[in-house]
Amino acid sequence: MMIELKNVTKVYGTRKAVDNISFSVDKGEIVGFLGPNGAGKTTTMKMITGYMPPTSGTIKIAGYDIVEQPIEAKKHIGYLPEVPPLYLDMTVEAYLHFVGGIKGVPPKKRREDVERIIHEVGLTDVRKRLIKNLSKGYKQRVGLAQAIIGDPDVLVLDEPTVGLDPKQIKEIRDIIKELGKKHTIILSTHILPEVSMVCDRVIIINKGKIVAIDKTENLSTALQNSRRYFIKVEGPYEEVVNSVKEIEGVTNVEAEVDSDNTIKLTVESSADKDVRKDMFFAFAKKGFPILELKMLNYSLEEVFLELTTEEESYDENVGNTKEGA
Numbered sequence: 489m490m491i492e493l494k495n496v497t498k499v500y501g502t503r504k505a506v507d508n509i510s511f512s513v514d515k516g517e518i519v520g521f522l523g524p525n526g527a528g529k530t531t532t533m534k535m536i537t538g539y540m541p542p543t544s545g546t547i548k549i550a551g552y553d554i555v556e557q558p559i560e561a562k563k564h565i566g567y568l569p570e571v572p573p574l575y576l577d578m579t580v581e582a583y584l585h586f587v588g589g590i591k592g593v594p595p596k597k598r599r600e601d602v603e604r605i606i607h608e609v610g611l612t613d614v615r616k617r618l619i620k621n622l623s624k625g626y627k628q629r630v631g632l633a634q635a636i637i638g639d640p641d642v643l644v645l646d647e648p649t650v651g652l653d654p655k656q657i658k659e660i661r662d663i664i665k666e667l668g669k670k671h672t673i674i675l676s677t678h679i680l681p682e683v684s685m686v687c688d689r690v691i692i693i694n695k696g697k698i699v700a701i702d703k704t705e706n707l708s709t710a711l712q713n714s715r716r717y718f719i720k721v722e723g724p725y726e727e728v729v730n731s732v733k734e735i736e737g738v739t740n741v742e743a744e745v746d747s748d749n750t751i752k753l754t755v756e757s758s759a760d761k762d763v764r765k766d767m768f769f770a771f772a773k774k775g776f777p778i779l780e781l782k783m784l785n786y787s788l789e790e791v792f793l794e795l796t797t798e799e800e801s802y803d804e805n806v807g808n809t810k811e812g813a
C-alpha cells in the first residue's frame with residue numbers, strides 16, 4: 489500500500505472541505521481523483537503531501553504517517569501543486585539541480601537524475617533556457633520534472649493538465665502514463681475523459697465526500713446500466729422479496745426487516761425498464777400495502793453532470809477546440 493487515508497476530515501472554520509474519506513492506492517497504480525470545482529481535491533492533495541494536517545484521521549505514505557513521521561513520509565513523495573513552484577529566472581537545468589539539492593539528493597546522483605529526467609519529460613531542447621521564456625506546456629514539464637527528482641515512489645499531481653492547450657494536454661498525459669510505469673500516481677482532475685485516458689482506477693469526490701471508487705472501465709457501466717428504487721412494504725419477508733425478484737427487468741434486490749416489521753428494499757433494474765408500476769401491481773395483487781416508493785438517483789450521476797466534458801468536442805485531426813460548457 490503506497491497511499492492510505494483513513495477517516496480523513498478537513499475543516500476550514502465551520503466548513504467541512506473534506507468529510508471522512510478513506511481510500512488506498514497500491515504500488516504501481518495510476519489513480520484519478522475526480523470531482524467538480526470545490527469538491528475538495530486540492531485540500532486532499534495538500535494533506536497527502538503534508539502541506540497541511542488533517543483535522544482528524546490518518547494518512548500514510550509508504551507506511552509512514554505524514555503527521556507523525558513527516559521526514560520519512562515526504563522522502564517518498566513528489567508533488568506537482570496546482571501552481572508549480574518554479575523559479576522563473578533560472579534555467580531549466582539550474583532549477584532542477586537546485587531542487588535536487590533541496591531534496592537532499594547527493595551531488596553525483598543529482599547530476600544523473602537531472603540528466604535522466606530532462607530526457608524523460610522531454611526538456612532536452614530547452615534545458616539552457618530561462619523558465620520564464622517557456623510555453624505553459626513546457627513549464628508544466630518542468631513542474632513534473634521537479635516532482636520526480638529524488639525518485640519518489642509516489643507522485644501527487646494536482647490538475648496536471650489544467651490551462652494547457654489540447655496538444656500540450658496530450659503530451660503531458662503521455663508523460664504521466666510513462667511515469668506510471670515506475671511510480672505510483674494520484675492525480676486530480678475535473679475532466680471526465682482525462683480519467684479514462686490516463687488512470688487505472690478512479691475515486692470520485694463531491695462536496696468533500698467520496699461517492700464512488702472503481703476501476704475506470706467500470707465507470708460508465710455503473711452509470712448507464714441500471715436504475716435504483718427504494719421501497720417499503722408490509723408483508724412476509726420471503727414473499728415480498730420473491731414478488732419483486734419475479735418482475736421482469738429487476739436485476740438485484742436487497743431487503744431487510746425494518747424496526748416496525750415492514751420490509752425495506754433497494755431494487756435495481758436495467759436502465760431501459762422502469763419497474764415502479766410492476767412493483768405496485770405485484771404487491772397489490774398479493775395484498776401487501778406499499779408504504780413508500782421512490783426512485784433513487786445515483787449521486788454519481790449528479791456529480792457527472794457537473795464535470796467538464798469539454799474535450800469530447802475536441803477533434804484531434806483538425807486540432808481545434810470548442811469552448812465547452
Ligand SMILES: Nc1ncnc2c1ncn2[C@@H]1O[C@H](COP(=O)(O)OP(=O)(O)OP(=O)(O)O)[C@@H](O)[C@H]1O
Nearest residue numbers: 500503505523524525526527528529530531532678
Ligand atoms: N484555505 C481555505 N480556507 C477556507 N476554505 C477553503 C480553503 N481552501 C479551500 N476551501 C474551501 O474548501 C472547499 C474545497 O476546496 P478545494 O480547493 O479542496 O476543492 P477542489 O476540488 O480542489 O476545487 P478546485 O478544482 O476548484 O481547486 C471549497 O469549498 C473551498 O472554497
